Amino acid sequence: MSTVEIRNLHKSFGQLEVLKGIDFTVEAGQVVCVIGPSGSGKSTLLRCVNLLERPTSGQVFVDGTELTDPDVDIDAVRRRLGMVFQQFNLFAHLTVLRNVTIAQERVLKRGRAEAEEIARETLEKVGLSEKADSFPAQLSGGQQQRVAIARALAMNPSLMLFDEPTSALDPELVGDVLSVMRELAQDGMTMLVVTHEMGFAREVADRVVFMDRGAIVEDGPPEQVIADPRHPRTREFLGRVLHPEGADDE
């Protein structure tokens, strides 16, 4: 059973068709990176996987449960999914520790002591144990994003979704977040990552999916999609991303 299976997924906002029939799967333990130009529907795809957006048609399965079934308990499914946003979205009124414990207590009904123990372990894992009592506003962007990862991990998700987790960060803070993600991947976490970090994708991803204008153009191992793209649109996109200055040279 695949961790995520998407069948013929369509999503429109009013007249605008953003996803035009997406099919793909993520197997347990895989890291899949989604790349593509801005506006191609990457965020929308990710948000359809945890139903922050309702698909217009098609099916989404997570661990065999059909999310697109109208009778499904969305909250129960979301418990198994961790989501990391571009803008971190830490709870601004809560300390770092409380950010990581609140859903454990309120959703998983763990006791305060157990939740705090797990929170301290996950904060340790992202290298921020000493920030437990800080508020989000006192942290750098990179630290906030690592707390956001810890917050999701503490729920023991079977799949982690990342939506451009490093795009809002100053360049010198990107590395810390990526190395946390790299470790997660090594620990065997199943991950679906929207990113522009080609180095990360090449090194960590089992598969890279290139999306353009609401459709999947290429789907394959990184050494193929990034190093030797078949499709001209993929080649053009990678040219722009990998060599931003030299794009017009030839």
Place this chain on the structure above:
Amino acid sequence: MSEQPTTLPSRKAWSPRKRQRIGRGAQYTLLIVVAVVLASLADWGAIRQSFFNTQVAADGLPRLFTVALKNTVIYTISGYVVGFALGMLLALMRQSSVAPYRWTASTYIEIFRGLPALVIFLMIGSLPLAFPGLQVPGGVYGQAALGLGLVSAAYMAETFRAGLQAVPKGQMEAARSLGMPHMRAMVSIIVPQAVRIVIPPLTNELVLLFKDSSLVLFLGVTAAQVELAKFGNDQASTFASPTPILVSGLTYLLITIPLGYVARRLESRQRGKR
């Protein structure tokens, strides 16, 4: 041909600096003239006699604080609690996905924002006519809490709504993606942040309500239930002197000025934080 357009055929032009000085001088002169006229028209002996009659003021003294101010504070706070709860409920109803909830809340807010507080207080006494057998619990205290609560709830609802909208959308999405049901996310994540945002305007509302508590006098209160305005008015007629009213007024200011100051401080501190 090359004549400068700015050199008008000259009357003696005043420099802007000089003009400003003359303007300011005129304003001071006006102020002094008005003050002198008022001072010469007033009967200072009579003013001291009626408005600053220390004997009359002293007569009300312990009760001014132990009864009147105490009751004013009780009415204000109980009204505030009712208004806060009802206002929060209305603000949440306005965001409900159930349309009749939204209509009910908007209608309430429209109506009660448009009504003078006095009219609401006059209606409260007539409630038993509409609902026979209905007794507002707590007698005058309950009626006062209800009246002031109804008066303030509409404003508080609007304030809460602004506060709820000021919480970034990502907060709700983050909460939902952790598996929190909508209600739980509202209670644990959204509302606490919204309340923080609205603390300054809600402090101002407390000042307004403190003043509006004077309307309790229309509920028909006993001597033990009297608040500042009625206390001053009763004393004033007993002694045929306006001094008690002045004293009541000063007692209001004793609370409202510091509270208003606190509200402005909170406001500027919050503005600094953004």
